[in-house]
Amino acid sequence: TSFAKKLPTPQSTPSINAGNGSSQGDSSYLLPGATVATILMLGALHARRMYDDKKTEEMREKGIEVEFQPDVKASFLRLLPLRSISRCWGQLTSLEIPVWLRPHVYRAWARAFHSNLEEAALPLDKYTSLKEFFVRALKEGSRPIDADPQCLISPVDGTILRFGELKGAGAMIEQVKGFSYPVFSLLGARSLLPTTADSDVQEEHSESIESTEKSKKSWWRVSLASPKVWDPTLSCPKRGLFYCVIYLKPGDYHRIHSPADWNILVRRHFSGNLYPVNERATRTFRNLYIENERVVLEGVWQEGFMALAAVGATNIGSIKLFIEPELQTNKPTKKSLHSEPPEERVYHSEGVGRVLKKGDELGAFNMG
């Protein structure tokens, strides 16, 4: 009604201060008009997004796999300074929140992103900032580890996006139906993916894992020298190479655990970009996981080779390693980093590498 009142009535008689009155009416009319237009536009965008998501959900329920389909929004996002946005977001979320306000902020976050506050290790008012709350630990016993010695466990909480077996020398991982990327682009050209020559060494090594407690001899002879091309037709036929892609929603628990008893030999950090990695982005961004900033850990477990790639995103740009606290990610950068080779650190040259048990904490994602 206040908006309507400001409209000039048609029969109003012109008066001396008509100029002021009408200019006064115009400016106050403009302000709510712009506000209303913005709200309407945001509402329309949100409604459009809800419609798209609903349509995708219905297609998935019918078993129809949504295919890769680049869109204008993905091209537009490529133009934005996403790393600066991510770092600003990190600054914002690391601001200290007054003690009395903390429970309200974290409950609001939990409601918006479906987080389970009961599992948080500390009382809510003990987390000084949203960033600290985001990387919270869980109460003891919140995540029981599957004791089956012949199983591989999930290293994170999340949603299974893709999984399968990698076949052929140019092994490709499916990002979404209709688009795949080479495993070597994800792990790096110097990846330790096994070839025939190494399989015997791995065989020896696999046996030695069980006898580690007995003998302290060095575990692993691996030639880091030349790049390797993994070719299953050449490697011994009893082992295959598998992959699994797990997406963590903003409300999920964001610490990373060890999927098995393994010995981490190499860490590779790719600076890259920080595009969003939500479900929609996987359908519209080409090479999403091999363009984004990520930390790759490679090593060996009882069944042979293992690699874990932690891929960042705009809102969650930092990847912390508890096994290498000094590693810094999401650093301010100027030029395009996509062409830059990864920064590599070889753990095993310092001894036997980083030995972790199944379920041990090895790192965490964090905001900004």
Next chain:
Amino acid sequence: STVVLVFEAPISKLLHKGGSSEEFNFSVKCGDKIRVGEALGRWHSS
């Protein structure tokens, strides 16, 4: 954020004597929610 796991696992391993074989199989489906510590897959002698 996203985690991609790439790993070797038995596809068919003739065990000594018994002649049985092991085979890794995923115990999840696309779209499943999973938590730390839950099995992604197992391999058992068949």
